[in-house]
Amino acid sequence: MILKTLTLAILFILIFSRTVHADSSYVLPYPSFMPGNPLYKVNLIKDEILKYWYFGSFGQFKYNLKQADKYLVEAKTLFEYKQYLLGSEALKKSDNFFTQTTINLNTARGEGKDIKGNFLILKNAGSKHIEVLSKLGNEVPESFTWSPEKKKPTILQLKKDIDNSIEIRKKHQ
Amino acid sequence: MNLIYGLFLLSLFFFSYLFIDQNFFYLKSFYSGLAFTNRDQVSILHTVFVLIFFLIYSQILKNIRMFNIPKVKLLIGGTVGILIFSYPAFLSFDIFNYIATAKTLFFYGENPYIVMPIEFTGDSLLLFTHAANKIALYGPVWLGLTAIPFFLGFGNILLTVFSFKVFIALFYLGTVYILWKMTKNLYSVSLFALNPLVLIEILMSSHNDIVMMFFALFSFFLLSKKKLVLAFFFLLFSILIKYATLFLLPVFLYTAVKVIKKEKINWQKIFFLSFLSMFVIFLLSHFREEIYPWYAIWFLPFAVLILKRKIILYISLAFSFGLLFRYVPFMFYGTHFGITPIIKNLVTFAPPFLVLFYYFFKNKLWLKISP
Numbered sequence: 001m002i003l004k005t006l007t008l009a010i011l012f013i014l015i016f017s018r019t020v021h022a023d024s025s026y027v028l029p030y031p032s033f034m035p036g037n038p039l040y041k042v043n044l045i046k047d048e049i050l051k052y053w054y055f056g057s058f059g060q061f062k063y064n065l066k067q068a069d070k071y072l073v074e075a076k077t078l079f080e081y082k083q084y085l086l087g088s089e090a091l092k093k094s095d096n097f098f099t100q101t102t103i104n105l106n107t108a109r110g111e112g113k114d115i116k117g118n119f120l121i122l123k124n125a126g127s128k129h130i131e132v133l134s135k136l137g138n139e140v141p142e143s144f145t146w147s148p149e150k151k152k153p154t155i156l157q158l159k160k161d162i163d164n165s166i167e168i169r170k171k172h173q
Numbered sequence: 174m175n176l177i178y179g180l181f182l183l184s185l186f187f188f189s190y191l192f193i194d195q196n197f198f199y200l201k202s203f204y205s206g207l208a209f210t211n212r213d214q215v216s217i218l219h220t221v222f223v224l225i226f227f228l229i230y231s232q233i234l235k236n237i238r239m240f241n242i243p244k245v246k247l248l249i250g251g252t253v254g255i256l257i258f259s260y261p262a263f264l265s266f267d268i269f270n271y272i273a274t275a276k277t278l279f280f281y282g283e284n285p286y287i288v289m290p291i292e293f294t295g296d297s298l299l300l301f302t303h304a305a306n307k308i309a310l311y312g313p314v315w316l317g318l319t320a321i322p323f324f325l326g327f328g329n330i331l332l333t334v335f336s337f338k339v340f341i342a343l344f345y346l347g348t349v350y351i352l353w354k355m356t357k358n359l360y361s362v363s364l365f366a367l368n369p370l371v372l373i374e375i376l377m378s379s380h381n382d383i384v385m386m387f388f389a390l391f392s393f394f395l396l397s398k399k400k401l402v403l404a405f406f407f408l409l410f411s412i413l414i415k416y417a418t419l420f421l422l423p424v425f426l427y428t429a430v431k432v433i434k435k436e437k438i439n440w441q442k443i444f445f446l447s448f449l450s451m452f453v454i455f456l457l458s459h460f461r462e463e464i465y466p467w468y469a470i471w472f473l474p475f476a477v478l479i480l481k482r483k484i485i486l487y488i489s490l491a492f493s494f495g496l497l498f499r500y501v502p503f504m505f506y507g508t509h510f511g512i513t514p515i516i517k518n519l520v521t522f523a524p525p526f527l528v529l530f531y532y533f534f535k536n537k538l539w540l541k542i543s544p
Contacts, residue, residue, distance in 0.1 A: 056283030058292060113281065114294040 026121075026128035028069050031077045035086050057111060061104035061118055065125055068097035072129055079136055084156050085146045091161060095168050098129070102172040126169040133169070137162045178229055178248070182255040185222055189377060191215060192263035196300035199331050200260070208263075208504070216505040223497045226369035233367055237360050245359055249349060249366050253342050256376035261338055264500050265467070266303040268379045272326075272333055273302045274309045275319035285309035285316060297330070314413035315381055341379040344387045345371075348474060351390045355397070355478060364477040364486070370493035374467035382470040385414040389421055390474055393447070396425070397440065399432055417471055420450040441479055448475035448485060463514075464521060466496035487528045495524035 033040040047067065054063035071094035078087035101122055105115045140158040147153035191208045193200050208215045233240075233248070240248075261268045273290035277283050281293060290298065291305040299305050309316060322340040326333025349366045356362065365371060375383045388411035395404035408425050411418040424446045431438050451472040458464050469492055476489035498520035502513040 054284060054287055056281065056288065058281075058288045059284045062287060111281075117292055117294060 026124040028073050028128060028132070029066075031073050032070060034074065034077065035083075057104050057108035058113065058118060061101050061108065061122075064097045064100040064104060065122065068094045068101065068129070069125065070094075071097065072132060076132055076136055079140055079158075084140070084144045084158060085148075085154060088156050088158065088161055091165055094129075095165050098126075098168060099172060122172070126172065129169045130166050133162050133166050137166075175248075175251075178233075179251060179255070181225060181229060182252060185226070185377075186255055186259045188218060188222060189259040189261075189263040193260055194262060194301045197262070198297075198300070209507070212505050212507055216501050219501060219504055220498065223369065223494075226373075227494055230367055230369055234360065234363060237363055240359060240363075242359065245363060245366075248363075249346075252367070252372060253346065253376060256372060257335070257338050257342050259377045261334060261377065261379050262301070263377065264373070265378045265380070265465075266301070267381075268334060268337055269298065269302040270304050270307075270310075271319055271337055271379075271381065272323070272330075273298050273305055274311070274316065275323035277309075278316055279320055279323050311381065311415055312413035314410050315384065315415065318384065318414075338376075338379050341381065341383060342376055344384045345375045348383055348387045348390060351387070351394050352474060352477065355390070355394055358480075361477045361480060364480075365474055368473065368490075368493055370466060370469055370497055371473065373497065374470060378467065380467040380470065382415060382417075382467050385411050385418055386470055386474050387411075388414065389418045392425065393428075393443070396428055396432060397438075401429055401432060405429070417451070417454050417468075420454045421447055424450055441481065444475050444478040445482060445485070448472050448479060451475060463517070464496070464499075466499055469493055469496055484529075484532055487532060488525045491524035491528040492521070495521045 033043050051063060054060055071090045075087045075090035075094060078084075078090055105118060105122065108115050108118070137159060140162065142157075142159045144156045144158055145153050146156055190200075190203050191205060193204045195204060195206065195209075197204075237245075274285045276296075276298060277285040277288055277290050277293070281288075286309050289306055289308055290296070290302060293299070304310075318340075319337075322336040323333060325336040325340075345366075349362060352365055353362045371383075374380050388407045392404045392408035392411060395407060405425070408418065408421065412422070424443060427446070428438060428443050455464065455468050455471050458468055469489070473489055473493065476485050479485055499517045501520070502516040503509060506513055
């Protein structure tokens with residue numbers, strides 16, 4: 001009886017399981033505090049302080065990549081919740097931090113440091129970012145008019161922004 | 174006696190050079206590979222060296238009454254003079270980790286708590302540094318202090334290695350001096366200063382535990398002089414070297430309150446509590462990773478301050494003895510796995526256990542043996 005159940009269970013797993021493969025081995029962080037959360041500002045202060053803790057060209061590279069990852073995840077989450085204005089802002093921040101990583105690596109190279117290892121990390125990160133952004137590009141509308149109360153509406157070119165972010169990743173890989 | 178001791182130290186000095194790493198190309202001409210090809214002979218040699226070292230140590234302690242201050246100074250000075258030139262990575266590679274971390278900070282300008290030495294591909298240090306894939310393990314005060322020996326090495330690895338050795342040896346001498354100031358007892362000082370474990374782990378392997386303990390002892394010394402602020406400052410210094418002395422904080426605060434209240438302080442009790450605190454953290458390290466032989470440096474200075482409690486002294490010496498045999502199973506088998514950890518624990522705990530057994534049952538034993 002036990003053997004029968006076990007065989008059936010294994011067969012069930014084999015039949016109904018599907019192959020899952022990750023597109024990129026690079027792992028993005030979990031979403032952190034989102035705008036609106038009282039701790040979001042505290043987190044911003046923490047990040048500002050951490051900038052000085054991550055000194056040195058490699059340190060700055062790690063910091064900027066970490067921030068680029070963090071804001072990409074933030075943008076993704078906000079877009080999923082249709083918070084397009086905040087999402088766009090987060091994406092712009094991620095772009096800026098990602099651009100900085102290349103500058104950091106160039107500085108490191110100028111200092112005589114071997115950047116091969118970190119360059120590979122950046123390449124993998126870039127691939128992962130592009131993967132996430134491409135998926136996101138299919139889910140968001142072409143453009144969106146954000147009309148807050150008592151303020152001028154803003155037209156967000158969401159698709160264009162995401163394409164631009166992908167280009168930045170491609171350029172800096 | 175002096176001649177035998179001197180010759181023994183010289184033999185130990187030569188023995189250390191059998192362990193030169195093949196990748197440590199700066200001493201390529203001294204490389205023999207014997208320690209890695211003749212494992213059984215080297216294990217026996219190490220065992221014999223430890224046994225002889227303890228035999229000489231016991232003889233010195235036995236005859237300490239015949240020694241005057243200049244003679245003990247000569248003994249300690251001579252020991253430092255010989256062992257300072259020994260190969261430091263014969264039992265542990267920590268000195269290379271210290272240098273690699275210092276280089277990450279002072280040469281590459283990177284935060285060693287963020288960036289690992291292994292990230293500097295192509296650096297020759299990576300050839301022989303064993304924990305290059307770790308961020309800095311030690312406190313910021315230690316990192317700051319390493320600037321001194323690192324810059325005194327002028328970028329030359331051999332000079333840097335010996336600069337670190339001298340730096341650590343100075344803290345050893347400082348600790349011995351404080352012990353002398355606290356006890357004015359040649360026996361107590363010699364118990365610590367000439368302990369084979371202390372000499373091997375500090376003067377040969379150059380572990381920074383002595384730096385941490387120097388500041389901890391100095392803190393208690395200042396406390397005895399009622400210099401509270403300075404004492405706290407130095408304890409903090411000690412904690413920020415390797416964190417273990419954080420366990421001394423409750424004892425320190427208890428003593429500080431007594432000093433503030435101008436109450437009479439029983440220093441024997443304070444040192445006993447300090448010993449216990451450091452002994453507990455020493456034993457707890459078994460659960461964190463493993464008990465490394467140099468961790469005995471955490472409680473040994475306090476053990477020699479409470480000579481009246483004989484059992485403490487005996488257990489401390491038994492641990493000093495047993496811990497030095499922890500190296501043998503790896504020397505012999507060349508692996509950290511299999512039977513190695515079991516033998517390591519056996520040799521560490523058997524001597525103190527036997528001492529305890531003898532101490533508590535000696536009367537009953539003698540009663541049975543004697544007619």
